[in-house]
Amino acid sequence: MHVLHEAKQDAWKILKQAFGKGYTPSIDEIEQPPDPKMGDLAFPCFSLAKGLKRNPVEIADEIAAKIAPKGLIGKIESKGPYVNFFFDQKTFGKKLFDDIFEKGDSYGGSDIGEEKRIMVEYASLNTHKDPHIGHLRTIFLGQLLVHLFKKVGYEVIAATYIGDLGTHVSRCLWGLKKFYANIEPPKKDQNKFLGEVYVRAVQALEHEPLAKEEIDAISRDIEAKRGDNFFWWKKTREWSLREIKTIFKELNLPIDAWYFESGVTSISKKTIAHLLKKGIAKKSDGAIIIDLYEEGLGVNLLVKSDGTLLYNARDLGLAFKKQGDYHPDRSLYVVDSRQNLALQQLFVTLKRMGFEEKLEHISYEFITLKDGAMSARKGNVIRYQDFRDQMEQIAREQTLGRHPDWKTKKIEETAKVIASSAMRFSILHQDPGRKITFDMKEALSFEGCTGPYLLYTIARISSILRKASSLEKKKKNVIFSSAVEHELLVFLSFYPDILFTTAQDIHLSRISQYLFDLSKKFSSFYQTVPILQESDENKRISRLTLIQATAQVLENGLKLLGIRTLEEM
């Protein structure tokens, strides 16, 4: 049990004792006050007042007068309609520090997922298209989910589902034949080349409505694995996959299972045959559909009238394939909100088929530009690699400016970590339910609520620790006198609860918000209270203990976000 929870229980026990048998408050009623000055925990008296038909302020006063501090609670007072509890700093702090230093990297984890297996499908990119900044959301959110669920004890299967079939692929091959037939394909950056071919094809197709039949023919050839089209599909698919794998490696994405649209054809066809037999699916206008009007979800279109499978059909097959391969208890889909309906249809259809595992869509809004959504047609797509290069360039310049004496290799490595932190944090600190309006200038800023700010906090702590005596670093103490110290101390105890709650409601931005707030509290503490300059040995050691604990929590949290940390920057 973590320390905050223990303190809450102590407060709860005190309350229970005060009420006797007449009333038992729930431990969940105990909350954290908005301002730490009010106290560390609070018990609101509103529901009690309602039951007794009395003034909550009077009740709070009465309770506060009746009870005495105990355990981790050091002081109790009433304020307005609240009974506020203050921690006994010494016992609370000692317990907290013991917990953090004993657990180290694993501080904050739990075992709520024990014996449970969860599958997270994310980073499902398409071949034959250039990865762009819009894809970063599924990538970073998915990766965070994988890390988080592992941290709280689940067995996690990280999966990705690559779109290597479909209209976009056929269009790209069509463009390749039409405009590049006599051109030798490039030896490197082949995926970028394919991206350009795709854009050109899409733009050309606006004026060539008759080309649709040619595109369909290409799709049929690929599905039937025949001829020139199939040959080029295989070749170009490899180009894209190589690129995707390079990016995944660069971003350190854990992927246990690779799935491909082209790999679920036969299982999808079997599934559809089964659906038709059971009467769940039916023919309509030559196509195969599932009528979901009863659930208010319209029709789920599975197979086109020419017999080719649609995305929804393949997703059905995929679900069975995943289940057969891993038998997860829960299955998460990190997919953008434009597919809300499609995924609802998928889930309902699977349920009708008796599918039992828990399916959840982790929906997020997509990333747009100031002048509207990115689209291949408009040609206003910001490639991932271009964005990354710009980030790294700025980080490189700033690092070089600060450390002219550093070797090129060290500057290079530092710049990569800084750029990566900026990219990840800017996406993860925002609520996935809201669209991100991408602004390059803002994205390239390393000040304020940014990844580099968090890295900077750790770098400053590391710098102090390098200068501190190794003997004093090993000692631990809890002698604090100022409010900033107390606030920082208590804030560290929230971390396990943050992870626990987030794993349950999957409100992923909470973690980044917490880490930023933690950094702010450290900075404020750092500015007002001397550490190495403190002359009192006990106080000095206490503060060294506090900043070591802060660094540990920050590092643990950033690791969840996929951000590496630096001792110097």
Next chain:
RNA sequence: GCACCCGUAGCUCAAUUGGAUAGAGUGUGUGGCUUCGAACCACAAGGUUGCAGGUUCAAGCCCUGCCGGGUGCACCA
């Protein structure tokens, strides 16, 4: 037309899921480096939480209606 999401400080976003005085970043103004790293800190100005009703001890959050933006809705993925 129907469904879902979003309207909070000039801009970008928070708000413990119905609780205490709606908070941060950025931008603007001011102050702080001979002192532990200024990618920092402190202070100031900045709000009718899109509008109008309703529910209750209490509403940015819930309900109804309207306004504005986005997305999806049968052969795209």
